[in-house]
Amino acid sequence: PMRSIVFMNQKGGVGKTTTAVNVAAGLALEGQRVLLVDIDPQAHATLHLGIETGPGRPSVYDLLIRGARFDEVARDGPERLTVLPAHIDLVAADNELAEISDRELVLARALEPHRGRFDFLLLDCPPSLNLLTVNALAAADEVIIPLQPHFLALQGLGKLLETVSLVRGVLKPALRVSGIVFCMDERGTRLAQEVFADVSQYVREAEFQDAWFGARVFDARIRRNIRLAECPSFGRTIFDYAPRSHGAQDYRALSSEILAMGAGE
Amino acid sequence: PMRSIVFMNQKGGVGKTTTAVNVAAGLALEGQRVLLVDIDPQAHATLHLGIETGPGRPSVYDLLIRGARFDEVARDGPERLTVLPAHIDLVAADNELAEISDRELVLARALEPHRGRFDFLLLDCPPSLNLLTVNALAAADEVIIPLQPHFLALQGLGKLLETVSLVRGVLKPALRVSGIVFCMDERGTRLAQEVFADVSQYVREAEFQDAWFGARVFDARIRRNIRLAECPSFGRTIFDYAPRSHGAQDYRALSSEILAMGAGE
Numbered sequence: 001p002m003r004s005i006v007f008m009n010q011k012g013g014v015g016k017t018t019t020a021v022n023v024a025a026g027l028a029l030e031g032q033r034v035l036l037v038d039i040d041p042q043a044h045a046t047l048h049l050g051i052e053t054g055p056g057r058p059s060v061y062d063l064l065i066r067g068a069r070f071d072e073v074a075r076d077g078p079e080r081l082t083v084l085p086a087h088i089d090l091v092a093a094d095n096e097l098a099e100i101s102d103r104e105l106v107l108a109r110a111l112e113p114h115r116g117r118f119d120f121l122l123l124d125c126p127p128s129l130n131l132l133t134v135n136a137l138a139a140a141d142e143v144i145i146p147l148q149p150h151f152l153a154l155q156g157l158g159k160l161l162e163t164v165s166l167v168r169g170v171l172k173p174a175l176r177v178s179g180i181v182f183c184m185d186e187r188g189t190r191l192a193q194e195v196f197a198d199v200s201q202y203v204r205e206a207e208f209q210d211a212w213f214g215a216r217v218f219d220a221r222i223r224r225n226i227r228l229a230e231c232p233s234f235g236r237t238i239f240d241y242a243p244r245s246h247g248a249q250d251y252r253a254l255s256s257e258i259l260a261m262g263a264g265e
Numbered sequence: 266p267m268r269s270i271v272f273m274n275q276k277g278g279v280g281k282t283t284t285a286v287n288v289a290a291g292l293a294l295e296g297q298r299v300l301l302v303d304i305d306p307q308a309h310a311t312l313h314l315g316i317e318t319g320p321g322r323p324s325v326y327d328l329l330i331r332g333a334r335f336d337e338v339a340r341d342g343p344e345r346l347t348v349l350p351a352h353i354d355l356v357a358a359d360n361e362l363a364e365i366s367d368r369e370l371v372l373a374r375a376l377e378p379h380r381g382r383f384d385f386l387l388l389d390c391p392p393s394l395n396l397l398t399v400n401a402l403a404a405a406d407e408v409i410i411p412l413q414p415h416f417l418a419l420q421g422l423g424k425l426l427e428t429v430s431l432v433r434g435v436l437k438p439a440l441r442v443s444g445i446v447f448c449m450d451e452r453g454t455r456l457a458q459e460v461f462a463d464v465s466q467y468v469r470e471a472e473f474q475d476a477w478f479g480a481r482v483f484d485a486r487i488r489r490n491i492r493l494a495e496c497p498s499f500g501r502t503i504f505d506y507a508p509r510s511h512g513a514q515d516y517r518a519l520s521s522e523i524l525a526m527g528a529g530e
């Protein structure tokens with residue numbers, strides 16, 4: 001069965017887009033059929049993969065609000081990825097969705113008929129816990145939380161897990177947090193070590209009924225590496241742009257770890 | 266007359282909060298009377314300054330939605346700062362403000378009677394161009410854009426300047442972009458040099474009627490420095506936590522440059 005994973009964290013700039021794009025590519029390189037959905041109005045995952053949007057090229061906005069068909073919106077990305085691109089119009093989607101009945105399920109329903117075509121569905125979210133992010137959660141079964149090992153990034157974890165629990169309780173009982181991945185990791189720093197220890201303890205102590213019971217802190221940690229910040233400007237993934245870099249090694253390790261854990265482990 | 270500055274950028278994690286807090290402290294250390302307003306529901310500027318919120322301690326949410334008085338909300342921060350703290354309740358403010366007439370001017374009207382008490386009003390924003398950010402723009406005269414010298418961070422600049430122009434055209438004709446400050450700068454990288462060159466050219470070529478005509482790229486650039494990521498966990502500014510660090514040097518230089526440019530230069 002297809003696995004569906006949301007990369008979310010309302011804290012800005014922690015590596016959501018970089019992780020969604022490079023894990024999508026990492027899984028595709030391991031032979032998986034991957035659909036990447038960008039629902040961030042910034043459209044950075046779309047941009048990262050060099051995909052153009054604009055007049056005559058429908059986006060996720062058209063899928064959600066205008067009833068465009070999946071095949072009209074789906075685009076071919078690098079590394080045999082299939083991508084549903086975002087567009088700045090999505091800024092208005094939060095308000096426009098609010099007037100639709102079952103507004104949290106619009107994305108899930110649009111994707112449902114196509115689950116059989118892919119092994120993985122990955123979703124990149126904006127830095128907020130808004131209706132777009134809730135739509136992504138309702139369309140997924142797993143949540144992976146990219147986390148920068150900084151104090152400010154740690155603060156929002158409670159609110160994030162509360163939102164996941166809420167969606168799990170009301171819309172999607174199967175939804176759970178499968179893992180937390182450290183991004184932009186600077187191993188030598190005391191701060192990173194302290195945050196790493198804090199988070200590991202927090203996850204270990206989760207109760208059975210919590211949405212994050214059984215979540216892991218991934219062994220793979222993504223080191224800070226300037227190549228990861230360079231590759232979006234070329235519209236390429238890290239594997240294509242700098243295959244021997246730390247960035248490529250770390251995202252290959254993370255993709256393998258995600259693949260190995262399998263659904264529901 | 267009081268100068269009022271918004272630190273904004275819808276791209277997440279580029280240094281808005283770190284800049285707002287440390288420039289506020291830098292100006293206070295130069296003898297200025299500074300009011301810092303946190304309108305981000307994440308409340309990271311509030312947290313960074315070690316200010317507690319919760320029951321019995323009103324926040325900016327109460328000022329905007331419940332009509333709480335300025336003096337009930339204002340708190341004393343470190344370095345003789347006055348702070349209007351944020352609270353997670355602000356997440357709901359976007360919808361609740363939408364039902365109020367002149368919803369973009371609620372913050373400006375709440376602050377107006379107190380302009381005489383301060384030399385500087387600084388505002389920290391969430392990573393989005395929502396009604397809270399528009400309220401901040403309508404309450405200010407200047408915009409400073411913290412920018413990480415990365416490709417993805419550059420992409421939103423056009424949309425950001427469009428929003429400032431919109432507010433200037435409709436609500437606040439005096440509003441202008443006074444500067445762009447590079448944060449988390451890694452000088453040795455080719456990427457930072459390319460982005461720096463791109464932005465400098467973009468600002469040089471602004472037309473007279475643009476909101477960013479006359480904007481500068483600040484000479485002071487904030488280098489990446491782990492002390493800046495550590496100090497929030499102690500509720501202290503960089504000047505108090507690590508006064509001899511690069512972080513303190515860079516923010517002292519930026520504060521002096523902002524002070525020296527004066528209003529309307």
Ligand SMILES: Nc1ncnc2c1ncn2[C@@H]1O[C@H](COP(=O)(O)OP(=O)(O)OP(=O)(O)O)[C@@H](O)[C@H]1O
Pocket residue numbers: 011012013014015016017018019040044125126127183184185222223224225226227228229230232275276277278415416417418
């Ligand atoms: N491991 C890394 N090393 C160096 N730079 C990185 C790394 N991961 C991401 N970056 C860069 O850091 C910035 C933030 O990352 P990214 O945009 O992926 O975060 P995000 O959480 O998606 O941000 P937003 O909240 O705006 O959606 C980007 O410019 C990206 O290129």
Ligand SMILES: Nc1ncnc2c1ncn2[C@@H]1O[C@H](COP(=O)(O)OP(=O)(O)OP(=O)(O)O)[C@@H](O)[C@H]1O
Pocket residue numbers: 010011012013150151152153276277278279280281282283284305309390391392448449450487488489490491492493494495497
């Ligand atoms: N110059 C710097 N060097 C190292 N770390 C920094 C620097 N500036 C900020 N940081 C850290 O990087 C992270 C992002 O910075 P900050 O939270 O100030 O950005 P922001 O734009 O306010 O984010 P958001 O979009 O979530 O509001 C924080 O953990 C902060 O402590």
Ligand SMILES: [Mg+2]
Pocket residue numbers: 016017018040044125126
């Ligand atoms: Mg992103």
Ligand SMILES: [Mg+2]
Pocket residue numbers: 281282283305309390391
């Ligand atoms: Mg912030």
